[in-house]
Amino acid sequence: MNLLLIGYLLLWTALAVNFAGVFRPARWLDLVPVIVATAAWAALTVGLVARGLSAGHWPLTNRYEFALCFAWAILGIYLLQKVRWRGVNAVGQLASAEGAAILALALLVANYALTRPADERAIYPLLPALRSVWLQIHVLSAAIGYGACGVAAGLALPRVLRGSKPAADAEPGIESADRRIERTVAWGFPWLTLSILTGAVWAQEAWGRYWGWDPKESWALITWLWYLLVLHLRSVRGWRGIRLAVLVVVGFVVVLFAFAGLPWLIRTVRLTSLHGF
Amino acid sequence: MTDVVRRAWRWLARTDVAALLLALAIVLMAAGSLFPQWTGAAVADKTRWEALIRDRYGGLAGLLTTLDAFRFFQSPLFVGLLVVLALATLLCALNRWPALWRGAWRRPERPPDALLDSAPHIACFTAPPSADLPDRVRRCLRDRGFRVISESSGNGVYLRGDRNSLARMASLVDHLAVLLLFVSAVTSAALGWRTELTLAPGQAALVGHGSPLSVRNDGFTILRYPDGSPANYEAQLGVADPTRTISGRVAVNRPLALPGVHVYLLGYQPTAAGDAVTLLAVHDPGYGLVIAGGLLLLLGLSVAVGFPHCSVHARIAADGALRLAGFADRGAIGFGHEFAGLAAELHKASVSSP
Numbered sequence: 001m002n003l004l005l006i007g008y009l010l011l012w013t014a015l016a017v018n019f020a021g022v023f024r025p026a027r028w029l030d031l032v033p034v035i036v037a038t039a040a041w042a043a044l045t046v047g048l049v050a051r052g053l054s055a056g057h058w059p060l061t062n063r064y065e066f067a068l069c070f071a072w073a074i075l076g077i078y079l080l081q082k083v084r085w086r087g088v089n090a091v092g093q094l095a096s097a098e099g100a101a102i103l104a105l106a107l108l109v110a111n112y113a114l115t116r117p118a119d120e121r122a123i124y125p126l127l128p129a130l131r132s133v134w135l136q137i138h139v140l141s142a143a144i145g146y147g148a149c150g151v152a153a154g155l156a157l158p159r160v161l162r163g164s165k166p167a168a169d170a171e172p173g174i175e176s177a178d179r180r181i182e183r184t185v186a187w188g189f190p191w192l193t194l195s196i197l198t199g200a201v202w203a204q205e206a207w208g209r210y211w212g213w214d215p216k217e218s219w220a221l222i223t224w225l226w227y228l229l230v231l232h233l234r235s236v237r238g239w240r241g242i243r244l245a246v247l248v249v250v251g252f253v254v255v256l257f258a259f260a261g262l263p264w265l266i267r268t269v270r271l272t273s274l275h276g277f
Numbered sequence: 278m279t280d281v282v283r284r285a286w287r288w289l290a291r292t293d294v295a296a297l298l299l300a301l302a303i304v305l306m307a308a309g310s311l312f313p314q315w316t317g318a319a320v321a322d323k324t325r326w327e328a329l330i331r332d333r334y335g336g337l338a339g340l341l342t343t344l345d346a347f348r349f350f351q352s353p354l355f356v357g358l359l360v361v362l363a364l365a366t367l368l369c370a371l372n373r374w375p376a377l378w379r380g381a382w383r384r385p386e387r388p389p390d391a392l393l394d395s396a397p398h399i400a401c402f403t404a405p406p407s408a409d410l411p412d413r414v415r416r417c418l419r420d421r422g423f424r425v426i427s428e429s430s431g432n433g434v435y436l437r438g439d440r441n442s443l444a445r446m447a448s449l450v451d452h453l454a455v456l457l458l459f460v461s462a463v464t465s466a467a468l469g470w471r472t473e474l475t476l477a478p479g480q481a482a483l484v485g486h487g488s489p490l491s492v493r494n495d496g497f498t499i500l501r502y503p504d505g506s507p508a509n510y511e512a513q514l515g516v517a518d519p520t521r522t523i524s525g526r527v528a529v530n531r532p533l534a535l536p537g538v539h540v541y542l543l544g545y546q547p548t549a550a551g552d553a554v555t556l557l558a559v560h561d562p563g564y565g566l567v568i569a570g571g572l573l574l575l576l577g578l579s580v581a582v583g584f585p586h587c588s589v590h591a592r593i594a595a596d597g598a599l600r601l602a603g604f605a606d607r608g609a610i611g612f613g614h615e616f617a618g619l620a621a622e623l624h625k626a627s628v629s630s631p
Binding site for chain 1: 292299300302310312313504528529559561568581608611613
């Protein structure tokens with residue numbers, strides 16, 4: 001059976017268990033969704049590696065493959081945080097709510113991948129312009145940066161829904177959601193920067209200019225500026241907390257638009273773009 | 278007048294003003310991305326471009342052209358905003374430099390007592406009076422990667438441990454990197470040039486702009502995958518300067534580097550005599566600065582994210598009363614946990630010591 005499909009189904013399972021934890025908190029419900037999500041991530045990883053081996057190049061060359069890597073990155077960063085922040089991460093109902101939000105966003109991206117037309121899911125030889133090591137670094141760093149934006153938005157969603165009420169299960173020693181959101185944005189931002197920088201290097205090699213105000217380039221910069229705005233506002237009085245969380249959620253909408261919405265904009269207002277995805 | 282300049286300086290250096298400028302840049306860029314942009318090619322293309330715009334936007338074409346909608350990213354409005362943003366970045370860096378420099382390099386061993394009482398992380402307990410308590414605190418901090426300095430006074434001993442204290446400079450490095458990126462854009466626009474050349478087989482042409490280099494189309498090849506689809510396009514070029522002629526290859530993603538000029542393969546057109554190739558000769562002195570600025574920015578961001586600054590202050594009174602105070606950047610997730618562990622370890626060691 002298709003490993004990518006197994007990963008997708010496991011993601012749904014992890015989401016369902018997390019939802020159960022939101023409504024009926026239990027200690028075991030902290031651990032089970034993480035185990036299932038780890039299995040989903042492993043299946044996605046093996047599926048992507050298998051696709052890369054069969055294509056003869058990294059699976060980063062069209063919207064289908066990028067969406068798969070994007071979902072893989074959201075899941076990977078979520079699991080990485082579970083390991084790195086052991087002991088200071090949220091527990092109980094809050095952990096379930098955050099996990100459910102992050103997995104829902106990963107599924108949103110995975111659904112986008114699985115609903116791509118068959119010709120986009122097929123494997124083709126690499127176009128000449130895509131035969132560059134800079135493409136691989138550019139797209140992989142974009143996937144990781146976007147993944148961090150997804151995780152930050154997943155942490156921010158319960159924070160926005162909770163409003164100004166304190167977390168029901170806040171415990172001593174547990175880092176606040178606000179700090180974890182800020183930290184996730186700060187972690188993802190260098191990846192977004194690396195993506196733009198390597199994209200500029202690639203553009204210089206392919207087209208002889210590092211920046212051309214192509215719609216995709218403009219929106220990559222808009223995304224970068226949005227998170228730069230978030231990083232600046234966290235030190236401005238009155239902007240921490242729920243306002244920043246709202247901005248982080250909106251930031252992910254900007255990310256999704258820059259990735260999935262831009263082709264629609266290009267078609268609608270009849271723009272031209274050198275970028276295939 | 279001086280007062281006005283000083284107030285303008287302070288206003289522009291504020292973080293909330295920087296955020297406002299960033300928000301404005303986002304809105305303007307989103308608006309600019311709704312219109313096709315004129316990239317500044319040959320005059321014949323411009324005539325075709327104007328016809329296309331008239332056809333697409335009808336009666337609004339004139340108004341939109343007047344509003345610079347099709348040259349939005351070169352318009353005075355957008356360039357003006359970038360200039361103000363660059364100025365704000367510079368002023369912010371200049372304003373913060375002295376305090377951050379002092380914080381990174383010249384730290385007082387003994388903080389004001391009020392600071393110890395208002396720290397975000399505090400622990401206090403009284404240990405049996407012991408001469409080696411300062412050494413124990415010092416050892417505990419060093420084991421956790423803190424660099425420790427100390428000062429003795431009549432009130433007792435003050436110790437200060439810092440970890441990643443230079444990380445505070447990362448923000449300045451980032452601001453300087455952004456300025457370098459602005460400078461690189463100006464350099465590219467002011468000193469760079471581009472020439473598009475379409476060469477029939479065997480035809481040669483000067484790359485222009487006073488360069489003595491000329492390039493000749495010596496052949497064109499399409500490299501193919503086993504299934505017949507194109508794997509790459511490659512042109513064989515003869516390059517001549519007043520002293521010699523050399524040959525070189527240019528392919529997609531593989532420009533030909535010549536002194537001061539890079540030659541790119543843009544396309545090809547089959548003709549009866551063979552394949553004509555379209556080349557792009559580019560001189561861009563700003564590109565190296567972009568790379569330098571980008572790498573500097575990455576360095577600053579990575580240091581700020583990976584190495585958050587943390588500090589622990591200890592005041593040991595003569596009667597054995599120990600007060601610990603911890604401070605950390607907001608990025609130091611888990612510092613509270615670490616601080617509690619440090620306090621617990623010291624408390625345990627102090628109680629169990631003879």
